Amino acid sequence: HNVGAGGRGRIHPNQELMGLGAANIASGLGGGFPVTGGFSRSVVNFDAGARTPLAGVMTAVMIALTALFLTPLFEFLPKAVLAATIIVAVLSLVDLKAIHRVWVFSKSDFVAMTTTIMIVLGIGVEAGIIAGILVSISFLLAKVARPHFAVIGQIPGTQHFRNADRHQVLKSEKVLAVRLDEMLYFLNSHTFEDAVNQLLNTNKNLTDLVLLCTAINEIDASGLEVLESINERLDSQGIRFHLSEVKGPVMDRLDRVGFKAHLTGQIFLSHYEAMCALDPDCESNGHVRSARP
Structure with a gap:
């Protein structure tokens, strides 16, 4: 990538691998040596002024001529000289x-x-x-x-919701809003469930729980089971479970298993819309402050 950046170009690894593969196939059919590439040779070639694939052709021609006619001149050349050439070239990559x-x-x-x-x-x-x-x-x-999990609240005078531990926010006593900043997988699903249960134990006056799903890009079968388990537990306590800002591919998978039909709450397009529907104070708090003259 350093070589590509130096030449204001971009290296395509897949294209290089395809080229090396084709060269090795041709070499095998023709009885030649295996073909490979290396950073040191690329850097030496680049430092010598190479900018196009024609440099590789010229290198191959020069190697062929050297192998046929000039090898006696290099017979007594110390290997340390060749090593020094490579070391000096590769130092630019360090x-x-x-x-x-x-x-x-x-x-x-x-x-x-x-x-x-x-x-x-x-x-x-x-x-x-x-x-x-x-x-x-x-x-x-x-x-x-161990995903990042946060209780979120509304930033006064805005329609934005942020981590309550990082910002001065307004939180509802009856509507708890949380955010999971990771895909909901078997590795973290029960950790997420434990975090929600802990919040339920410390918030006794809740009527609604809203999960902001902006960072949830994927939900597997274990994650689905945890969502259903949370939904059932909340229902047994008289608390509605809502989702907000669910991404399209995730929503498609939830629809295929009929999750929405069993959800005790709603699925909202935006988190602000969800909070305004569930908390009367949210809409008044969301009026953007006018700029000072």
Whole structure:
């Protein structure tokens, strides 16, 4: 990508893999050597001024001529000279500032990056890449298993609802609004249910619970069971369960199983609409403040 950015272009990995595959097929049919690519060779080629695929053709021609006629001249060339050429070229790809930036931005990404680097240097490229992938998958699963869950309230003078722990918001005593910032999967469905149950135990005067679904991109079978379980528990306590701002693909799946028919509440197009329908004070709070003269 650095090479592509330097040439104001874009590298297409799939296209490269298709090209390498076709080249290896042709090489196998013609009895040639396996074809591969490498960062070091790409950087050397780019630093030499290559900008089009014609550079690859010229490189192939020069290699063929060298192999046929010039090999005696390179017989006594120290390998250290060739290694130095590669090292100097690859040094331009080393970005220590990026490592610090990743550390500041995301500790999990930093762990995955440093794990990959250390194993590549200590064992090999394949082992390092596999380790990096496994570490990244582990962090991803951990994140999905512990999703961000927030009680939200209305920002005074607006139609916006934000995390009550981060903003000064207005909350209704009878209508509880919550937001789940993750897909509802088997990994986190029961964590979400426990969080809702805990809120129910601490809010005894509720008549309605509204789940803001803007961040829920996917719901699996376990997530559906949890929604049905929450709906049944709320119904037994005389509390209606509502959804707001459900995304189209998610709504399609809920419609296929008839979830809406069993829902004790409603499904609202916007969260502001839901709160205005359930809480009389919401509409008056939502009038946008006029600008000061």
